[in-house]
Amino acid sequence: MNHRIAALAAGLLLALSTQAQTPAAATPAAPKPLVLKAAHLFDGRSGTLVSPGVVVIQGERIVSVGANPKVAANMRVIDLGDATLLPGFIDAHTHIASDHSDDWAQGFYEGMLRFPVEQSFHAERNARATLRAGVTTVREVGAADFVDVALRNAINQHLAEGPTMLVAAHAIGSTGGHCDGSPIPPERMKEPGPLEGVCNGPESCRQAVREQMKYGADVIKICASGGVLSEADPVDVPQLTPEELKAIMSEAHTWRRKVAAHAHGDLAAKLAVEAGVDSIEHGSFLTPATLQLMKQKGVYLVPTRMTQEWVLAKADTYPPKIGGKARAAATAHSEMMKNALKIGVPMAIGADAAVYPHGKNAEEFGDLVALGMAPAAALMTSSIGSARLLGIDADTGTLEAGKYADVVAVKGDVLKDIRATEKPLLVVKHGETVRMD
Structure with missing residues (x-):
């Protein structure tokens, strides 16, 4: 046995000696700086175009920007020629x-029957x-089974491809509310609790x-x-009490998490704003008084306008x-948006x-511009708007030296054709x- 140990020790010493004599691997050369050129540049902060536009990138960060x-x-x-360079889009909802499924019922119930691991492959797609589509950062506002958390981690570890993600895990709401499941007989499905985001009482x-x-979770929804x-629920009624809202806000804000409130109804939104929420999502039935309160408190509106138009067009296909x-929410949303633009409520796309x-x-x-918003202002609901709401404006949202190199190029002058954003040339x-491809 002693001879065996001695032989092993000698072999180990030889291996270590050989390893010590092996030259260290050469440090890989730093990647060459990347230069993006185009006829125009929209930096996302000034609200104006620079022509021509150039962005110089070293590694993950922007080195310089300008004409x-x-x-x-x-x-x-x-060199992209007749194009506009823009900050990568930040989708806050x-x-x-x-x-997505064009058949709402089929898509809803098929999704419920998938294993979480299977759904994660759908999520990566x-x-x-x-x-x-040009979206380099997203705020994912509610997903089952922590699939969003897993996807965020996989993207951060370069195991999956996708935008930078801030995630909410399960959205939180009351029994029978919008964040609860469909009214499936309880003996056929486990009733969700706080872990799944369903809560009752502070x-x-x-x-x-x-x-x-x-x-x-990076954010609470x-x-x-x-x-x-x-x-199961009416679209506009409050589903959390003032006491429940205050408990949610205090806990989230103590942990330095922001809170996004799905709220079509005016009273529900008003209660959330008074409790200290950071953003109101959708806001279909908001009155001018509640919009004024949001402006006063710096609460963002995330209007999700295109969704309103989509569900209105699809209304006959739903249960x-x-x-x-x-129909009711989409019709009210148009009037709400006119008031929000007039009042000057801060917005994030x-x-x-x-x-x-x-x-x-x-x-x-394009849908925001169709409501009367200037193209530059619509673009800034993503750059300055979403970046500030998400608390990431120090790192991204605008084309400035020192920030992450998140850039989108679109054809032509984007301020003359806002719909060019729908077909990026380069991301x-x-x-x-x-x-x-």
Whole structure:
């Protein structure tokens, strides 16, 4: 035995000696700086175009931006010609982890029957489509089974392709509300609790917040009012009490998490704003008084305009209860948006993908312009608007030196053709060009 140990020790010493004599691997050369050139540049902060436009990128970050930054001979240059360079789009309200189906009932129940691992493959497909649409950052506002948390982690580890994600895990709401499941007989399905985002009473709601944060939520999403695509609830009634709302806000904000409130109804939104919410999602029935209160408190509106138009067009294909709610919410939303624009409520873009097909996110810009918003202002609901709401404006949202190289190129002058945002020519995320095929 002693001879054996001696032999092993000698072998180990020889191996270590050989390893020590092996030259260290050469440090890989830093990638060449990337230069993007185009006829125009919209930096996302000034609200104006620079012509021509140049962005110089080193690694993940922007080095310089402007009409004539210094370009060295060793740099890789992509000249896009008659195009506009823009900050990568930031969608503040999406559901990448969920699928769209033109048949609402079939899609809803098929999704419920999938294993979480299977759904994660669907989620990655949706993430790829979203990134190719020019969306380099998203806020995922509610997903089952922590699929969104897993997808975010996989993207961060370069195991999956998609936008940078801030995720909510399960959206939080009351029993029977929009964040609860459909009214399936209880003996056929396990009733959800705080872990799944269903809570009743302040302490139960506090627990639901803690559960989501424990398992990785970056943001807390709540259902303050009823919803359109849910079967059991009226669309506009409050679904959380003032005490429940205060418990949610205090817990989330203590952990430095922001809170997004799904709220079609005016009273529900008002209660959420008074409790300290950071954003109101949808806002179909908001009155001028509540919009004024939001402006006063700096609460963002994420209007999800294109979703309203989508559900109105599809209303006849939904179950009757849902179709009726879709018509009422979409009709009221138009008037609400006119008031919101007049009052000057801070806005962030959010397209609510999964209600409609993934990869169409940028249609929201054109829909906002159709309501009377200036093209530059519509674009800034993404750049400055979404970035500030999400708390990431120090790192992304505008084309400025030191920020992540998240860039989209679209054809022509984007301020003359806002719909050009719907067909990006090039997408760069964190300095890496995205395959557009």
